[in-house]
Amino acid sequence: MTGFLTRPMADLSIWLALPIALLLVLGGLITLIGALGLLRLPNFYQRIHGPAVFITVGTGCFLIASMLYFSGTLERPVVHELLITAFVLLTAPIVSMLTMRAAVYRDLRARRKASDEPTTAYQFPDDE
Amino acid sequence: MTGLMLTAALGFALLCVMLALIFCGIRLLLGPTAQDRVLALDSLWMAAMLFILLLGIRFSSVVYFEAALLVALIGFVSSIALAKFLIRGEIIE
Numbered sequence: 001m002t003g004f005l006t007r008p009m010a011d012l013s014i015w016l017a018l019p020i021a022l023l024l025v026l027g028g029l030i031t032l033i034g035a036l037g038l039l040r041l042p043n044f045y046q047r048i049h050g051p052a053v054f055i056t057v058g059t060g061c062f063l064i065a066s067m068l069y070f071s072g073t074l075e076r077p078v079v080h081e082l083l084i085t086a087f088v089l090l091t092a093p094i095v096s097m098l099t100m101r102a103a104v105y106r107d108l109r110a111r112r113k114a115s116d117e118p119t120t121a122y123q124f125p126d127d128e
Numbered sequence: 129m130t131g132l133m134l135t136a137a138l139g140f141a142l143l144c145v146m147l148a149l150i151f152c153g154i155r156l157l158l159g160p161t162a163q164d165r166v167l168a169l170d171s172l173w174m175a176a177m178l179f180i181l182l183l184g185i186r187f188s189s190v191v192y193f194e195a196a197l198l199v200a201l202i203g204f205v206s207s208i209a210l211a212k213f214l215i216r217g218e219i220i221e
Contacts (some may be wrong), residue, residue, distance in 0.1 A: 009131045009135050009138070010134075011129065012130050012131075013130070015129035017133055018130075021134055024141040024182075025141065028142075030145070031145050031148045031175065032148055036157050038167070038168065038171055039151040039154060039155050040150075044161065044163055044164055047155075047167065051152075051174065054174070054178075062141070062181055065185065066181060066185050066193075071130060074181075078190075080193060081193065085191075087200055087201070088177075088200060091200075091204040092174075095208065095211065097161060098211035099207070101215060102161040102163050103214075107216060
């Protein structure tokens with residue numbers, strides 16, 4: 001299998017290859033930006049937005065590109081990538097919500113435990 | 129001609145997803161709190177799923193699709209379990 005990374009891919013029609021290439025570049029850029037946001041943003045409540053971007057939009061771009069490519073090479077409609085799309089779109093908000101609830105709960109508990117020293121976490125409005 | 133364009137675009141996308149994996153790994157290593165690490169691990173699962181999907185396009189094989197689906201499933205379950213553990217201190221009550 002030497003040289004399999006440099007082997008060029010199958011030649012498709014230009015009107016099919018152009019959207020696939022555009023979607024691949026767009027999805028790659030969005031994935032990179034989302035991961036960079038996860039790395040660089042200062043606060044957990046800001047960091048949680050970075051992965052949400054690339055999990056939904058980046059996955060959508062790559063899956064549409066995959067559907068177009070396999071439909072072009074196998075010369076029949078290939079739609080089984082819709083399974084991953086539906087699954088990811090269903091589960092990403094659940095994971096986000098549970099992680100966010102865990103963070104809020106832990107921050108509130110930590111602030112209640114040491115309420116005199118100010119924290120760098122997100123400040124909630126006072127309940128009283 | 130279009131094969132070369134597709135190869136270049138796919139190489140760029142693979143490079144971007146590889147960098148995203150590295151960034152998520154760095155955040156997983158130096159995340160200050162536990163919820164940061166859980167978030168980074170979830171993003172790592174999803175980036176790995178995207179990477180397997182892109183490898184499937186690169187090698188023109190439909191088999192990689194099932195691996196990507198499995199990675200998405202296991203990542204969801206593990207992220208839910210970890211977040212639940214952070215909230216309650218136990219997973220199944």
